[in-house]
Amino acid sequence: MKSDQTHSDPLAQVIAYHQASKHHLDRYAPGPGGLDWANQPDPFRRYAGAPHVELPLRADALPTSFESVRRGERPTAYPLERDALAILFELSLGLSAWKQHGGSRWALRCNPSSGNLHPTEGYLVCAALPGLAAGVHHYLSHDHVLEQRAAPSSESWGSELHGGVVVALTGIHWREAWKYGLRAYRYCQHDCGHAIATVAYAAAALGWRARLLAGWGDAELATLLGLNRAEDFADAESEHPEVALWVGPEPPPANLSPSTLADGLSFAGLANRLSHAQHDWQGIEEVDQAAHRPHAIPLPAFQPTLRPPLAESGCQASAATLIRQRRSAVAFDGVTSLPAERWFAMLDALLPRPDAPPLDIWPWSPRVHPLLFAHRIEGISPGLYLLARQAEALAELRGALHGQWTWAKVARAPEHLPLYQLTVGDVRDAARVISCHQDIAADSCFAVSFLTEFAKPLQDKPWAYRELFWETGLLGQILYLEAEAAGIRATGIGCFFDDALHRLLGLDGLAWQALYHFTVGGPVEDRRVRSLPPYTHLRRPG
Incomplete structure (x- = not known):
């Protein structure tokens, strides 16, 4: 993975790792080849x-x-x-x-x-x-x-x-x-x-x-x-x-x-x-x-756009209850649909607001823009959609994605929600194949590829590689809890064919990269698995 040139150039090393750790349709990134269960790390x-x-x-x-x-x-x-x-x-x-x-x-x-x-x-x-x-x-x-x-x-x-x-x-x-x-x-x-x-x-x-x-x-x-x-x-x-x-x-x-x-x-x-x-x-x-972070990195000066308050979810649970009930779905039923208004509210929660967690912790302007595989959204045509989380990114994305994309703003969405339709049609097979042939990406209400501005943030700042992944994790956590509040479930997908997604969108080079996938839908529970309270083993009073 390393040459003499990349050894002395941190940015080149980051790029080399990123390329070497991609999954491809004809091969996966280097891995152990099997699991040594006796050697599984203590969590x-x-x-x-x-x-x-x-x-x-x-x-x-x-x-x-x-x-x-x-x-x-x-x-x-x-x-x-x-x-x-x-x-x-x-x-x-x-x-x-x-x-x-x-x-x-x-x-x-x-x-x-x-x-x-x-x-x-x-x-x-x-x-x-x-x-x-x-x-x-x-x-x-x-x-x-x-x-x-x-x-x-x-x-x-x-x-x-x-x-x-x-x-x-x-x-x-x-x-x-x-x-x-x-x-x-x-x-x-x-x-x-x-x-x-x-x-x-x-x-x-x-x-x-x-x-x-x-x-x-x-x-x-x-x-x-x-x-x-x-x-x-x-x-x-x-x-x-x-x-x-x-x-x-x-x-x-x-x-x-x-x-x-x-x-x-x-x-x-x-x-x-x-x-x-x-x-x-x-x-x-x-x-x-x-990707070592140096000391005294200049603080960014990002200020979120003022937006209307989030639409109410209708969730009656306490924060403690909902946070602890979050689970990663292992399968979806392929039937459950999501009302369009609830979908819009979920996506709206991915936009930064000055006081709304967790994005009020984030000091950088949005660099991650979700590509949405819509499967079962009531009143919304199945197809590919894109949420441009920052206005300035829209023009760059339109220039970067090569293909016959419509770029039509979704009329039913709230005016402030920058949600665009790219194409209509059944995208379940595409979602499944790109997510390492996993049915969970197709059997959901919608799946997500977190499309990320990549080359520009890394210029002279190779440590930003970590920040880009952190931002996708932040957005994933929002979707986890928003899904729970809507009475459905979500899961992150780390296994996907990176460049297959890029080819689907007509993306060239490293200006934009998909860094994380996600999927949200009606869960299928495994009845064989028992669920037990978290801390009964301590026998400790509150």
Whole structure:
């Protein structure tokens, strides 16, 4: 995958990885060829010897409705203390259920993951709060505890952390690579985007806001979290910094610095080994280095367009209930249809608004524009449609997509919804074939290909490769919860034939690329699989 030229050029390395990790109609991206079940990675990272704080299970007592959350109508902010942070983690990275079939039992989480393998880990950086010591904590979702990875030597440490906390996300690439091989790095970034969204939704339910700390670099974040402490990972798989979020009732302080926070910390705990053996995928290591985020990245100045409030979904569930009932569908019935007005409302939720989570966390202008395979939308002709999430992108897309496309604005859609019909006709076979011949892309109400502005954002910023995948994960999480609110279900599709989709649209070069697929419809439940509550194994009071 690597030549001497790409070795010295991070952007060329990113492009080389992207091309090498594509699936093609006649071959798949390099993978393990089979699954070594005895070597499946442990989905839970633990730090042996680290002090831990038990968190109460309080999400059931949170009265905030999902309808108010999706519309950006926050309740009075909860106080910043242990019990509220317990709800934040319970509804963002915590367990949502256990599944059981025969002798197998596995956990589901509020943040979805490719293959349910969960490469994303969560950390809390906070000053001393009621019920919680100052320092750096790792969230262990299985036990719903915070493991204190680092404690400060000074009582004045973290004085700049007022009005909020830092929630940091990291990735363990091996968890995905065990199953998916070279393409796993993409999936780790999808999952990070989903997790960013779950934190934003959970924060909004508490009356808080989440903000992405775009200027924090990888090296500084790794130091703050202790990820570069070789002695703590001597026998464990490596963990990589992804992103830091500011979460709380107040905006982040202007002087917030990961390097300053890293001073004077004493670390404790040894990371557990997840598999007895690991296959190193060189291409993943190379792209991770090439997409390294430097420190002090200039902050973008994007301001969302003012739009009408989201149409009401009719969902009566609390935010806690709906967030935890989210599941990834494994099959669709091929019959269920979706009213056009509900479809429009789902798509409207993909447009950024100043106060509506999770897109209020996103500091960049939209670079992802959903291509829609409409199968069963009541009153809408089956066919291909496109949602241009930014007005300026429409002209570029019209110039990039070569073919006999109609580009007719959908008359029934709300005036502010930039939804365009490209062609009418049965597109189920196209959706199925392009999504690695999976029926789930054709048996749904609609399927999605997240068409992404690609070459331009990467110029002089190879780390933006990760941001593009994060944005698709954010949009995917919106569709997950909007589907649940509509009484149907969704699932992400990481396996698709990249360039087959590009050829269908007449796309040339790398200006635009499909980075993620999705599908939404009426689910078929597997009655053989039992569903169990998430935390009964703890026998812990709320």
